[in-house]
Amino acid sequence: MRISVIxxxxxxxxxxxxxxxxxxxxxxxxxxxxxxxxxNADVRHIRTVVYDxxxxxxxxxxxxxxxxxxTYDIVGNVRxxxxxxxxxxxxxxxxxxxxxxxxxxxxxxxxxxxxxxLVDGSDPQVVGxxxxxxxxxxxxxxxxxxxxxxxxxxxxxNILYNPDQRTALNIVPGLVGVILTMTMVMLxxxxxxxxxxxxxxxxxxxxxxxxxxxxxxxILPYIAIGYLQMSLVLALGRFVxxxxxxxxxxxxxxxxxxxxxxxxxxxxxxxxxxKTQQQAMQMSMFFFLPNILLSGFMFPYExxxxxxxxxxxxxxxxxxxxxVRGIVxxxxxxxxxxxxxxxxxxxxxxxxxxxxxxxxxxxT
Amino acid sequence: MTAIIETRxxxxxxGNLVAVAGIxxxxxxxxxxGVLGPNGAGKSTTIRMLCGILDPTSGSGTVMGFDIxxxxxxxxxxxxxxxxxxxxxxxxxxxxxxRFYAGIYSVARSETKARVESTLERTGLAQRRSQLAGTLSxxxxxxxxxxCSTIHQPPLLFLDEPTAGVDPMSRxxxxxxxxxxxxxxxxxxxxxxYMDEAERCHRLAFIFKGRLLDVGTPEQIVARRKLRVVELDxxxxxxxxxxxxxxxxVDEVAHYGHMLRVATYDVRDPLAFTRDALADVGIEIRSLRxxxxxxxxxxxxxxxxxxxxxxxxxAARAS
Numbered sequence: 008m009r010i011s012v013i014x015x016x017x018x019x020x021x022x023x024x025x026x027x028x029x030x031x032x033x034x035x036x037x038x039x040x041x042x043x044x045x046x047n048a049d050v051r052h053i054r055t056v057v058y059d060x061x062x063x064x065x066x067x068x069x070x071x072x073x074x075x076x077x078t079y080d081i082v083g084n085v086r087x088x089x090x091x092x093x094x095x096x097x098x099x100x101x102x103x104x105x106x107x108x109x110x111x112x113x114x115x116x117x118x119x120x121x122x123x124x125l126v127d128g129s130d131p132q133v134v135g136x137x138x139x140x141x142x143x144x145x146x147x148x149x150x151x152x153x154x155x156x157x158x159x160x161x162x163x164x165n166i167l168y169n170p171d172q173r174t175a176l177n178i179v180p181g182l183v184g185v186i187l188t189m190t191m192v193m194l195x196x197x198x199x200x201x202x203x204x205x206x207x208x209x210x211x212x213x214x215x216x217x218x219x220x221x222x223x224x225x226i227l228p229y230i231a232i233g234y235l236q237m238s239l240v241l242a243l244g245r246f247v248x249x250x251x252x253x254x255x256x257x258x259x260x261x262x263x264x265x266x267x268x269x270x271x272x273x274x275x276x277x278x279x280x281x282k283t284q285q286q287a288m289q290m291s292m293f294f295f296l297p298n299i300l301l302s303g304f305m306f307p308y309e310x311x312x313x314x315x316x317x318x319x320x321x322x323x324x325x326x327x328x329x330x331v332r333g334i335v336x337x338x339x340x341x342x343x344x345x346x347x348x349x350x351x352x353x354x355x356x357x358x359x360x361x362x363x364x365x366x367x368x369x370x371t
Numbered sequence: 372m373t374a375i376i377e378t379r380x381x382x383x384x385x386g387n388l389v390a391v392a393g394i395x396x397x398x399x400x401x402x403x404x405g406v407l408g409p410n411g412a413g414k415s416t417t418i419r420m421l422c423g424i425l426d427p428t429s430g431s432g433t434v435m436g437f438d439i440x441x442x443x444x445x446x447x448x449x450x451x452x453x454x455x456x457x458x459x460x461x462x463x464x465x466x467x468x469x470r471f472y473a474g475i476y477s478v479a480r481s482e483t484k485a486r487v488e489s490t491l492e493r494t495g496l497a498q499r500r501s502q503l504a505g506t507l508s509x510x511x512x513x514x515x516x517x518x519c520s521t522i523h524q525p526p527l528l529f530l531d532e533p534t535a536g537v538d539p540m541s542r543x544x545x546x547x548x549x550x551x552x553x554x555x556x557x558x559x560x561x562x563x564x565y566m567d568e569a570e571r572c573h574r575l576a577f578i579f580k581g582r583l584l585d586v587g588t589p590e591q592i593v594a595r596r597k598l599r600v601v602e603l604d605x606x607x608x609x610x611x612x613x614x615x616x617x618x619x620x621v622d623e624v625a626h627y628g629h630m631l632r633v634a635t636y637d638v639r640d641p642l643a644f645t646r647d648a649l650a651d652v653g654i655e656i657r658s659l660r661x662x663x664x665x666x667x668x669x670x671x672x673x674x675x676x677x678x679x680x681x682x683x684x685x686a687a688r689a690s
Contacts, residue, residue: 012474016463023462023503206456210520213422213452214475215444 013224195274253338405572461505510541
């Protein structure tokens with residue numbers, strides 16, 4: 008009863024606070040569009056030059072089928088490696104296909120020819136799509152040739168400038184976690200600090216409202232906001248950027264409850280420390296930065312130094328990212344994710360413990 | 372008479388600081404009980420203990436028969452509490468604030484609507500029901516805050532400096548409401564800095580440095596100080612005030628416009644006393660009359676006596 012009254016009040020306040028509400032909805036949409044366009048733009052029509060040392064029907068056939076995938080736009084032919092370098096430097100091309108001189112002869116003689124694929128690695132998105140398209144095409148073609156008892160063609164991708172590959176699809180599910188981290192911590196910490204700033208918290212402490220009623224009533228509306236943001240990002244990702252959800256949506260939403268609760272508990276903890284709304288906001292931002300950098304959202308977790316990995320491990324986002332990427336991109340089931348879920352639950356328990364200790368202390 | 376509040380040696384320390392030192396009080400049902408004292412005297416700490424949100428370090432107390440340390444939750448359901456900050460949700464409308472506090476105090480849902488409506492009518496807030504509380508003027512905010520803290524019709528109401536920063540007209544109306552509540556049987560315990568308000572209370576308690584200096588009706592408290600007050604109009608007011616201040620038997624000299632107000636203690640004929648004192652320094656008196664000693668005189672005198680005692684105590688120990 009009291010919980011619902013508090014939640015009702017919180018919802019009215021949220022509805023009147025257009026700026027905060029607008030931010031809660033606009034933030035995921037905006038971030039997704041920004042990141043999403045970067046994903047989409049370069050995947051197809053990559054400007055490509057061809058260095059065909061063989062100049063046979065077989066080599067021209069290979070180039071045509073590569074072009075037919077839509078991934079590569081052949082913008083010209085070059086005569087040596089120097090010209091490839093020049094076209095990369097000038098930005099005329101980002102990929103070069105190098106067909107070796109004995110391509111047709113090797114095929115005929117039953118040897119595996121190796122086709123070179125030079126990729127400008129300064130843009131990770133290009134690397135991802137350029138190499139994966141070529142590999143799958145060559146694999147298909149290899150199967151085709153194998154049926155004719157001819158040896159398979161090998162492809163040797165060669166990524167220049169930036170050997171660090173990441174698949175762009177990681178961004179959309181990753182954003183779910185990043186946006187929840189940012190808004191959940193900030194909104195809850197500010198909601199409580201606002202009551203203290205305005206003196207209404209004192210009024211509530213004198214009333215018969217219990218701690219648990221107050222905390223639950225206050226965070227319920229924010230849990231709803233969290234799910235709204237999550238749905239928004241996943242739906243936009245699915246329908247605008249073609250990121251399918253391979254795994255179970257109920258499983259994802261179920262595990263997300265742990266993640267949202269952990270962030271809310273952290274927000275409550277912040278609210279017991281911060282004296283003003285500005286301080287609460289700054290603390291949230293301070294917490295947000297390591298989340299972006301250490302969780303594996305921006306940089307691969309595996310390539311971080313050990314201390315950073317340890318720090319990353321205690322952030323709920325790190326584990327949620329693996330879960331959400333697993334479910335959305337790989338179709339992982341709960342049994343694949345036990346480790347991460349346990350981590351998340353442990354972090355949640357620690358945060359809730361801390362928040363309730365701090366919260367009680369402040370009230371008396 | 373039934374005691375609504377009763378405390379015995381109620382004390383509270385914060386680390387080394389003794390905020391409240393052994394206060395014993397009894398507040399009767401239907402009383403308007405005022406607590407006076409300078410800032411930091413321990414008024415708010417006392418109220419917080421009586422509300423059950425702060426445990427006493429020693430001593431005990433009951434509020435409506437419930438122990439303040441053990442039955443705090445039972446007390447919280449039965450009291451209203453209002454502070455000078457008016458603790459309203461500024462982004463909620465007048466009616467929403469009332470409905471929220473009705474819900475918090477578990478007014479039955481079936482009854483809430485009627486209760487809110489009658490409160491809006493009674494307080495004159497009906498026309499502003501859809502206005503955001505933040506846009507109300509100070510007087511209306513105060514009225515709404517009082518309505519919110521009494522929406523559950525508590526038998527006991529705590530008011531912590533409820534009229535600070537409110538204009539005189541609104542204060543007057545506020546007091547009318549307080550007296551209405553009291554005559555309907557509500558007990559009111561309030562702290563205030565305004566001496567004119569202190570005189571409107573049925574009984575007063577003076578708290579200074581955590582200790583209870585005196586309790587009684589305003590008349591009793593003033594009478595116990597044995598003060599006699601003289602108001603005079605003189606030529607060189609500042610000089611006259613200085614001369615009088617150093618005279619034994621003068622408790623306090625204060626400026627009121629062109630007039631001086633002199634509180635004397637233990638003086639048989641204050642008019643002759645004043646005339647003599649100023650004749651000694653050659654200052655002419657234009658007019659002179661005896662006035663009624665009020666709560667403010669008593670308050671100032673009591674605090675001064677305490678401060679002098681405190682200053683004398685270490686000296687006495689040293690000698």
